[in-house]
Amino acid sequence: MGSTCQLWAFGFCHLLFMNTSDSEEDSYNERSALVQSESPTIPSYNQDHDMSLPQETDTKRRRPVSSGLSEPGPVEREQASTPDGEEEELTLKYGAKHVIMLFIPVTLCMVVVVATIKSVSFYTEKSSQRLIYTPFEEDPNSVGQRLLYSLLNTIVMISVIVVMTIILVVLYKYRCYKFIHGWLILSSLMLLFWFSFMYLGEVFKTYNVAMDYPTLVMIIWNFGVVGMICIHWKGPLRLQQAYLIVISALMALIFIKYLPEWSAWVILGAISIYDLIAVLSPKGPLRMLVETAQERNEPIFPALIYSSAMVWMVGMADSSNTDSADDRRRNEGGARAQEGVESEDDAAQGGRRRYSTEEDLEEDRGVKLGLGDFIFYSVLVGKAAATGGDWNTTLACFVAILIGLCLTLLLLAIFKKALPALPISITFGLVFYFSTDNLVRPFMDSLAAHQYYI
Amino acid sequence: MPNEEKLSLCRRYYLGGFAFLPFLWLVNVLWFFKEAFLKPAYTEQPQIKSYVKKSALGLILWVAVLTTWITIFQHFRARWGEVGDYLSFTIPLGTA
Numbered sequence: 001m002g003s004t005c006q007l008w009a010f011g012f013c014h015l016l017f018m019n020t021s022d023s024e025e026d027s028y029n030e031r032s033a034l035v036q037s038e039s040p041t042i043p044s045y046n047q048d049h050d051m052s053l054p055q056e057t058d059t060k061r062r063r064p065v066s067s068g069l070s071e072p073g074p075v076e077r078e079q080a081s082t083p084d085g086e087e088e089e090l091t092l093k094y095g096a097k098h099v100i101m102l103f104i105p106v107t108l109c110m111v112v113v114v115a116t117i118k119s120v121s122f123y124t125e126k127s128s129q130r131l132i133y134t135p136f137e138e139d140p141n142s143v144g145q146r147l148l149y150s151l152l153n154t155i156v157m158i159s160v161i162v163v164m165t166i167i168l169v170v171l172y173k174y175r176c177y178k179f180i181h182g183w184l185i186l187s188s189l190m191l192l193f194w195f196s197f198m199y200l201g202e203v204f205k206t207y208n209v210a211m212d213y214p215t216l217v218m219i220i221w222n223f224g225v226v227g228m229i230c231i232h233w234k235g236p237l238r239l240q241q242a243y244l245i246v247i248s249a250l251m252a253l254i255f256i257k258y259l260p261e262w263s264a265w266v267i268l269g270a271i272s273i274y275d276l277i278a279v280l281s282p283k284g285p286l287r288m289l290v291e292t293a294q295e296r297n298e299p300i301f302p303a304l305i306y307s308s309a310m311v312w313m314v315g316m317a318d319s320s321n322t323d324s325a326d327d328r329r330r331n332e333g334g335a336r337a338q339e340g341v342e343s344e345d346d347a348a349q350g351g352r353r354r355y356s357t358e359e360d361l362e363e364d365r366g367v368k369l370g371l372g373d374f375i376f377y378s379v380l381v382g383k384a385a386a387t388g389g390d391w392n393t394t395l396a397c398f399v400a401i402l403i404g405l406c407l408t409l410l411l412l413a414i415f416k417k418a419l420p421a422l423p424i425s426i427t428f429g430l431v432f433y434f435s436t437d438n439l440v441r442p443f444m445d446s447l448a449a450h451q452y453y454i
Numbered sequence: 455m456p457n458e459e460k461l462s463l464c465r466r467y468y469l470g471g472f473a474f475l476p477f478l479w480l481v482n483v484l485w486f487f488k489e490a491f492l493k494p495a496y497t498e499q500p501q502i503k504s505y506v507k508k509s510a511l512g513l514i515l516w517v518a519v520l521t522t523w524i525t526i527f528q529h530f531r532a533r534w535g536e537v538g539d540y541l542s543f544t545i546p547l548g549t550a
Contacts, residue, residue, distance in 0.1 A: 204544040211543045212527050218520065222477035229470070229478070234463060236485045 101308040112249040122202040150262035252378035275420035400432035461498040476516035479509040
């Protein structure tokens with residue numbers, strides 16, 4: 001399992017909040033995600049709030065970042081151009097739509113993970129194999145030693161991640177795009193073929209189904225190749241979204257299986273903190289990445305980002321305007337399992353070149369969330385399902401994560417800059433998990449035992 | 455997406471499906487069905503139509519082949535003895 005490390009190379013979770021507006025024509029709703037294969041196939045979501053401001057006032061059709069609430073920022077910018085009430089209403093409507101657009105994939109991923117955990121025992125069996133990133137084996141007998149070892153494991157894991165992120169930033173700074181792209185393709189190959197092969201094998205064993213090699217080879221081959229095509233090249237948007245969800249679920253399952261018990265919880269906490277630091281502090285690697293990309297007016301390196309809508313760029317006169325055209329808010333933590341290009345942005349770029357002169361074309365850009373976020377949310381809920389007592393705990397964690405996601409989107413709308421998507425959700429999730437497991441569950445159990453219904 | 459690009463994409467998906475990828479043909483059919491049959495005519499449409507039809511044909515063929523093979527395998531696996539085991543990826547436990 002050493003190669004899973006590769007998948008951590010590219011920073012953390014992104015949450016991109018895209019500017020939205022209705023697409024004028026049906027064809028723009030076609031929702032085909034176009035990913036161009038030439039390198040640098042880097043998505044262009046580097047629109048910073050500041051850079052987009054000058055154009056904001058120019059293009060009257062541009063809606064501000066949608067969020068669930070009215071923020072002073074975009075509203076006052078838009079006052080010159082559009083009536084307030086209508087603006088806020090649209091903002092509200094788009095904000096809610098975006099939140100839903102993210103809820104569904106996150107929920108699906110978690111459902112897949114929980115369903116697998118509950119049915120296929122393979123992922124909850126402890127194996128003697130461990131990831132090399134968690135070298136210290138937890139001894140279930142001694143609490144103190146267990147705690148110490150889980151802390152040490154966390155330190156090892158986090159340092160690996162930090163090193164990987166820094167390598168990534170360095171590679172990006174020195175324009176080694178081919179290397180990054182190749183690395184991503186390798187990781188996605190492994191995920192799509194090897195992990196899904198393992199997964200299928202375990203599912204068949206669990207359901208006691210006979211499966212022959214020829215059929216299996218056909219299934220895995222088709223699944224893998226179409227997945228590579230959809231993610232790294234062009235494919236229907238829905239299919240690409242489905243593949244990203246499946247990949248995140250597979251990755252989360254691997255983590256759930258191979259991370260030792262206590263280490264997993266400490267790692268979750270530590271990663272959220274790292275996410276926070278890396279994205280928000282001035283010297284954070286992810287922030288530097290973002291800023292470098294902005295300086296170069298380039299899309300960020302190819303990473304796995306889940307995007308929920310097709311982007312047809314609103315007309316831009318020329319490519320130098322590309323930055324300002326959309327105020328995309330980038331909520332960047334980093335992308336963990338990274339493969340492939342963010343199709344949305346490539347489509348965006350392609351779209352820009354094509355519809356260069358029509359300014360009244362509007363697009364529905366939807367929202368983006370990094371796959372690392374999906375993975376860690378699912379790891380949290382999956383572990384709650386695996387080790388928590390009953391469904392109460394699992395549901396509580398699920399709700400906590402969704403609440404956290406809501407709040408993060410809200411903050412994103414308020415601050416309009418790259419924000420980490422992990423900390424709030426994971427904090428809520430951890431709090432809910434431990435409190436439900438230790439407080440609510442005994443309470444419910446004794447209520448049930450005494451047949452006292454509240 | 456401009457029409458030439460749609461055509462080119464459809465064609466590539468069709469050609470790609472020959473590499474033992476009926477799933478690709480399925481995606482092709484589902485994705486371009488609306489384009490080929492439900493949209494008002496445009497220049498590239500007849501070609502897209504033909505590709506979609508050919509992909510559908512190939513898909514049906516593959517489905518038939520796979521269904522036949524799977525039925526045969528599931529039915530006769532136990533009877534084949536060693537060959538059956540050799541071909542099997544997972545062997546169900548507790549049944550004949």
